[in-house]
Every structure is written in structure tokens, then in C-alpha cells.
Amino acid sequence: MLARAPRGITLRTLLLRAAALPLVLFALAACAARGGGAAGPFPGLQQYQGREIHDVEVSGELGEVPLDSLQRVVATRRSRCSLLGFIPVCLPVLGGRVTEKLDTQVLARDVVRIQLVFRDNGYYGTRVVPTVDEAPGNTVDVRFNVIPGERVLLRTLDVSGAEAILPDSAVLAKVPLKVGEPFRRNDFLAAVDTVRNVLLDSGYAYTQVLRNYQIDTIADVADVDLQAAPGPLVTVDTVIFEGLDRVTEALARQQLTFREGSRLRSRELLRSQRNLYDLELVRFATVDVAPESLQVTPDSAQLTADSIGSTVLIRVGEAPRYAVDASVGYGTVDCFRGSVQHTDRNFLGGARRLQVTASVAKVGVANPVDAGLENSLCRAFRLDDARAADSVDVAIAQALNYRLAADFLQPRLFGTQNSVTVGAFAEQISELGLYLRKDMGAQLGVVRDLGPGTLLSATYTAERGSTRAHDIFFCVVYEVCRREEIDPLTRPRWSNNLSAGLIRTRVRQDPFPSGGYQFRLGADLATRFLGSDDQYARVVGDGSVYRSIGGNKVVQFRLTAGTFLDGLLGNGFIPPQRLFYAGGATTVRGFRRNELGPVIYVVRPSLSDSTESDTIPSATGGRRLVVGTVEVTTPSPFLRGQLRLAAFVDGGRVWGAASPELISPPFRFTPGVGLRLPTAVGPVRLDFAFNPYQPPPGPLYQINAQGDLEGLLEARFQPEDKNILRRIVVHISIGQTF
Numbered sequence: 131m132l133a134r135a136p137r138g139i140t141l142r143t144l145l146l147r148a149a150a151l152p153l154v155l156f157a158l159a160a161c162a163a164r165g166g167g168a169a170g171p172f173p174g175l176q177q178y179q180g181r182e183i184h185d186v187e188v189s190g191e192l193g194e195v196p197l198d199s200l201q202r203v204v205a206t207r208r209s210r211c212s213l214l215g216f217i218p219v220c221l222p223v224l225g226g227r228v229t230e231k232l233d234t235q236v237l238a239r240d241v242v243r244i245q246l247v248f249r250d251n252g253y254y255g256t257r258v259v260p261t262v263d264e265a266p267g268n269t270v271d272v273r274f275n276v277i278p279g280e281r282v283l284l285r286t287l288d289v290s291g292a293e294a295i296l297p298d299s300a301v302l303a304k305v306p307l308k309v310g311e312p313f314r315r316n317d318f319l320a321a322v323d324t325v326r327n328v329l330l331d332s333g334y335a336y337t338q339v340l341r342n343y344q345i346d347t348i349a350d351v352a353d354v355d356l357q358a359a360p361g362p363l364v365t366v367d368t369v370i371f372e373g374l375d376r377v378t379e380a381l382a383r384q385q386l387t388f389r390e391g392s393r394l395r396s397r398e399l400l401r402s403q404r405n406l407y408d409l410e411l412v413r414f415a416t417v418d419v420a421p422e423s424l425q426v427t428p429d430s431a432q433l434t435a436d437s438i439g440s441t442v443l444i445r446v447g448e449a450p451r452y453a454v455d456a457s458v459g460y461g462t463v464d465c466f467r468g469s470v471q472h473t474d475r476n477f478l479g480g481a482r483r484l485q486v487t488a489s490v491a492k493v494g495v496a497n498p499v500d501a502g503l504e505n506s507l508c509r510a511f512r513l514d515d516a517r518a519a520d521s522v523d524v525a526i527a528q529a530l531n532y533r534l535a536a537d538f539l540q541p542r543l544f545g546t547q548n549s550v551t552v553g554a555f556a557e558q559i560s561e562l563g564l565y566l567r568k569d570m571g572a573q574l575g576v577v578r579d580l581g582p583g584t585l586l587s588a589t590y591t592a593e594r595g596s597t598r599a600h601d602i603f604f605c606v607v608y609e610v611c612r613r614e615e616i617d618p619l620t621r622p623r624w625s626n627n628l629s630a631g632l633i634r635t636r637v638r639q640d641p642f643p644s645g646g647y648q649f650r651l652g653a654d655l656a657t658r659f660l661g662s663d664d665q666y667a668r669v670v671g672d673g674s675v676y677r678s679i680g681g682n683k684v685v686q687f688r689l690t691a692g693t694f695l696d697g698l699l700g701n702g703f704i705p706p707q708r709l710f711y712a713g714g715a716t717t718v719r720g721f722r723r724n725e726l727g728p729v730i731y732v733v734r735p736s737l738s739d740s741t742e743s744d745t746i747p748s749a750t751g752g753r754r755l756v757v758g759t760v761e762v763t764t765p766s767p768f769l770r771g772q773l774r775l776a777a778f779v780d781g782g783r784v785w786g787a788a789s790p791e792l793i794s795p796p797f798r799f800t801p802g803v804g805l806r807l808p809t810a811v812g813p814v815r816l817d818f819a820f821n822p823y824q825p826p827p828g829p830l831y832q833i834n835a836q837g838d839l840e841g842l843l844e845a846r847f848q849p850e851d852k853n854i855l856r857r858i859v860v861h862i863s864i865g866q867t868f
Contacts, residue, residue: 720800
């Protein structure tokens with residue numbers, strides 16, 4: 131029995147179609163057999179599928195599109211050497227060869243990605259034609275030939291729907307799209323988010339933005355129309371907490387930057403979540419609009435109302451209250467040592483933190499825990515006859531190293547932006563044959579969060595200490611070689627100061643700085659009124675600016691300046707660590723650490739030959755400082771995604787030494803080049819700087835074999851000039867340049 135034909139089709143037509151079906155299938159099979167390897171994208175390139183890639187190139191008129199931006203989005207890569215993932219070396223045993231093969235599917239996606247990059251830069255209608263050529267060794271070269279379209283400019287930009295909330299000028303000022311500039315796809319998407327975020331921050335939590343644009347490919351212009359639908363004004367009617375145990379609801383509410391009755395603003399939700407995270411008693415936290423099932427107000431879903439209420443749900447996961455860290459060990463220069471640290475993250479409630487630390491070293495050889503181990507396990511502490519007769523060496527060897535410290539943190543005080551820290555410590559530290567330092571003190575600090583990346587702080591520090599050592603230690607470590615500066619350091623003295631600082635950081639890092647700025651301002655004051663034996667007042671400022679200059683290149687500017695206000699407090703004693711120094715990996719790289727500025731020289735007996743002597747420089751610091759840097763970084767030709775090259779010029783001066791016989795060199799400028807490599811512990815920097823100047827002159831002092839100062843040998847000593855190789859200063863460091 132035959133099935134009934136559909137309406138409009140006769141039975142004869144159905145029979146003819148059924149008879150023709152085998153012929154159609156046979157024809158399709160024949161076509162597939164002839165086409166064979168031509169399936170998939172770019173049929174003409176299928177013959178190279180799976181071949182090893184020798185080279186990859188992007189060519190053509192790129193306009194203002196950076197070449198490295200295109201190279202980053204291309205997934206088709208050439209075969210290369212990559213030992214351990216980042217070293218461009220191949221070794222016979224360890225390997226390191228990465229073989230890449232052509233995949234036309236990946237090639238097709240690369241074409242689309244390149245077109246999107248050009249669209250992101252305003253070039254619409256861009257054509258990308260991939261070609262593959264034979265290369266030696268049965269490999270292939272891949273080339274992406276780019277034919278960019280005309281650049282489209284934004285002709286009109288209309289934003290409607292938000293007039294009753296914000297004036298159009300206020301909204302347009304925040305939108306990245308600008309009339310007359312290239313119409314970039316990313317800027318268009320960002321403009322939509324910008325309008326929505328402006329309304330969200332105004333309390334319209336259900337805002338939607340309809341986007342529309344038209345491109346005239348003949349006139350190469352674009353018209354954008356963004357229509358906002360703000361919805362109702364939303365206020366917080368209820369706050370619900372989940373997961374609270376040791377953290378009380380009252381404490382959790384103190385971290386919130388909104389209350390019931392406040393407008394529901396997205397930025398306040400994020401700030402409140404960050405404040406909760408800042409409590410060490412909180413492991414994680416979320417602050418968001420509650421789901422519909424937890425909404426308290428029935429009309430929360432009535433989006434047509436002018437104003438509605440909404441419930442905010444806060445989920446908190448608490449961290450353990452107590453943490454204890456203890457360790458013991460043995461070392462040849464410490465003998466037996468141990469430490470313990472106890473942290474209470476909810477001391478007296480309120481998520482206050484109390485951390486107590488205790489450590490001890492030289493157990494077994496120092497009073498009162500000596501056990502005569504200097505003749506067995508701790509032979510390093512055994513003194514020969516000459517050192518046993520020296521009271522300084524004996525005092526250092528028999529002193530017990532210890533540190534007792536307590537630090538208290540009040541996380542929130544009079545608002546969510548303020549925190550208070552209180553600390554106290556007592557310690558005795560020594561290094562065999564070098565020094566014995568006794569110190570005790572306390573600190574009170576207040577920090578206020580002024581906004582994203584901006585902190586204001588004030589700290590009062592009181593410290594009383596003394597150092598016992600041979601003169602050579604003060605010259606080399608403290609860099610103080612004059613008797614009138616050494617004596618105050620050997621006597622117990624109070625060094626109290628009040629400091630204030632303002633820090634603002636708005637730097638984009640990925641992982642190196644690519645834009646933004648940062649600045650720091652600081653002031654220190656030490657007077658008799660603060661109970662200090664030192665008297666000084668100083669101010670210092672530091673600012674850095676980062677700007678992209680195209681091609682993924684970044685130029686960095688830095689300027690640091692500081693001075694002591696001598697006329698304010700007279701010429702009181704200034705501790706060496708408070709003076710200004712320059713030279714090193716983060717200031718003027720053509721000089722070694724602290725070597726820029728006034729210098730004195732010390733002659734001491736040679737460590738390798740008692741009949742010879744060594745002359746070593748010792749920086750004295752100054753009361754005035756100016757340091758500047760200009761640095762340009764760019765991707766390396768190899769390892770472009772990881773390694774960056776740098777070229778820089780540093781300059782600066784340190785002057786205003788405390789003693790008139792010290793010579794302050796003029797401004798010095800040192801050029802250099804460097805490498806930048808990101809790692810898990812921070813960027814690793816290798817810098818080579820050239821110093822074209824001879825060593826500065828300065829006073830020459832004599833140190834005897836026991837390490838004591840004998841006197842001034844020469845008022846103006848001029849060291850020998852350095853040869854060309856010794857003028858190259860190498861710095862290896864971890865962290866950003868500044």
C-alpha cells in the first residue's frame with residue numbers, strides 16, 4: 131500500500147524523485163573521491179597539512195596596528211628551541227626542541243583573529259590571505275598577507291534614556307568613544323559597559339543598555355546609538371548574613387559602606403566585600419543582591435515601579451582564630467636557635483589581631499644558656515688568644531641573641547577606612563667578630579584608606595638602642611667613619627620620630643607597568659618634644675609616570691627629591707640611616723649601592739695578606755637628594771611574550787654632607803640597557819649601566835689590624851681612575867625598577 135502524497139505533490143513526482151536518489155548519491159561520492167584532501171578551510175593549502183612550520187610572518191600595510199599585537203593573537207607558531215619553557219636553547223641530552231605543525235583549522239581561526247584586531251583599531255573590511263611556501267628540510271613558511279580596509283571614524287554618538295538621572299555631558303565624558311576618532315570595536319563594547327556602570331552606581335540595579343551602530347562603508351563613518359533602560363531606583367531594604375560565628379553581625383556591619391535605606395550601588399557592594407576580606411578572621415566573603423527566594427520585600431520584582439527595595443545577601447567563610455608557628459634549628463654561626471609565633475585573629479573580639487613573636491639564638495655558647503659547646507658543636511665561637519683579650523670580641527661572643535615582639539591591629543576604628551597598629555619590641559642581635567646591637571622600642575600607627583590605591587598614614591616611633599663594635603664595622607656597615615659620628619652610636623640614645631605619608635598608585639601591570647602613575651609624599655620629624663636625642667625634619671617626594679608609545683613599548687619617567695629643613699630645628703644629630711643616599715639597582719644604576727654622593731675612604735689591612743692594605747669607599751649620605759630616570763621598555767625579538775628589553779638614562783645628585791671637608795660631586799648621568807623577565811616571585815631585572823666618571827675625591831682614614839680608627843691620613847684622596855670594563859656596573863634584582 132502506497133503512502134498518501136503530501137498536498138500539492140503528485141504520486142508520479144514522488145516516484146521520479148525516488149528513482150533519481152541513487153544517481154545523486156553516486157555523483158556526490160564521485161566528487162568527494164576527486165576532491166580527496168581538499169576538505170576543510172583553504173582547500174588549496176590542504177597539501178601542507180601536518181607539515182613542520184619553519185617560519186611565520188605577518189606582512190602587508192598594517193597602518194597603526196602594532197605588529198606585536200598581531201603576533202600575539204596568532205596561534206600558528208614556528209618550531210623553536212625552548213628549554214624549560216623560556217630558554218631559547220636546545221641541548222642534545224636535555225632536549226628543548228618544540229616542533230609545531232601546520233593545522234588549517236588553526237590557520238582559519240588566526241585569520242579571524244587578525245581581522246578582529248584590525249576591527250578593534252577601526253579598520254573594517256580587512257582581508258587576510260594566508261599563503262604557504264616550501265622551506266628547506268620538508269618544512270613550510272606561513273605568511274599572513276594583510277590588506278587592511280579603510281579606517282572608519284565615529285560620526286555621531288547618541289546616548290538616550292538616562293537624561294532624567296544624569297546630564298548627557300556627564301555620561302559622554304566617561305564613554306571611551308569620541309566623535310571624530312576611529313570607531314574601535316572594543317571601545318564600543320566598553321561604552322556600553324560604561325553607561326551601564328554609571329547607572330548602576332546611581333542606584334539603578336536593573337539597568338539595561340540597548341546598543342546599535344551603523345557603518346557607512348562608502349563614507350567610512352559610523353553612527354552609534356545607545357539606549358538606556360534604567361528601570362526603578364533600588365534601595366537596600368534588608369541585609370541578610372550567612373556563615374557568621376566568631377565574627378558578630380555588629381562587626382560585619384561595620385565593614386559595610388551602605389546601610390538599610392541606602393541606594394543599591396555596585397561599587398559599594400564591592401567595597402564592602404573588600405573590607406570583609408581585609409579582616410584576617412574572614413577567609414572569603416561575597417556581597418550581592420539576594421536571590422528572589424530570599425527577597426524580603428514582595429514588590430522587589432516589580433521593575434515597572436519608580437522605586438523598589440532589595441535584599442542584600444552577605445555570605446562569610448571564617449578563617450581559624452589561632453595560628454601557631456614554631457621552629458628549632460642549628461647553625462655554625464648561631465649554634466642552637468628557635469622561634470615561636472602565636473597569632474590571635476580575634477583578640478578581645480572585633481577581629482582584632484594580636485601577634486606575639488619570640489626568637490632566641492646562640493643557645494649553648496651565650497650567657498645565661500651557655501653549655502660549653504664552643505669546643506664541640508659550635509667551634510666558630512671559640513676565641514683565640516688575641517680575640518679573647520679584646521673586650522669587644524668577648525662581649526659579642528657571650529651575648530645571647532633574642533627578640534620579643536608584640537603587634538596589635540585594630541582593623542576598623544571610627545569608620546571602615548581607618549585602621550590602627552600598635553607594636554613593641556626588645557631585641558639583642560650580634561654577629562661574631564662584628565657587632566652587638568641592643569634595641570627596644572614601640573610604634574603607634576594610623577592608616578586611612580582614601581579610595582582605590584590611595585593611603586594616608588601617620589606613625590610615631592620611639593626607639594632606644596646602642597651598638598658595640600670595632601670602628602671598621604661602623605665604616606663599612608653604617609658608613610660612618612668619623613669619630614664624632616661613631617661615638618653617639620655606641621651610647622644608648624633615644625631616636626624617636628613622627629612620620630606621615632601619602633601614597634597613591636594607579637598603575638596597570640601585565641605583569642610590567644603599561645600605563646598609569648604613582649606618587650609618594652613623606653615627612654619625618656624628630657625633636658626634643660618627642661623625647662628624641664636626634665633632631666631633624668625632612669621631606670621627600672617620589673613620582674612615576676608610565677605611558678604606552680605604540681608597538682607595546684612603554685616609556686617610564688621618575689623623579690625623586692628630598693631635603694632636610696635645617697633652619698627649622700638647627701643642626702642636631704641625624705642618624706646615618708635617615709640621610710639620603712643614591713646609587714644602586716633602583717636609583718642611579720651607573721653607581722653601586724649608595725656610592726653616588728659624598729664619599730670617604732678607609733685603608734685597612736688586607737684580609738688575604740697582612741703586609742698589604744685595601745682601600746674601600748664608604749658613602750656618607752647627604753641632606754639633599756634629586757634623582758631622575760627615563761626608561762623605555764619593548765618586547766624582545768625572541769620570547770616576546772615573556773622577555774622585555776630596556777634602555778634607560780639615570781641621573782641624580784646627593785649633596786649637603788654634615789661635614790664641610792666632604793666633597794659633593796655635581797649631577798651625574800649614567801646610561802644603560804637591561805632585560806626584564808617575569809617570574810613567580812616577581813620580575814627579574816638584569817641591568818648594565820655605564821659610568822663615565824672617575825671616582826670622587828674624599829678624606830682617607832686609617833684602620834688598624836684590630837679594626838679601630840687611627841686617624842685621618844689625607845684630606846683629599848683621589849683614587850685611581852677605573853678602566854673601561856670597571857666602568858660597567860651590573861645589577862641583578864627582583865621587583866619593578868621603581
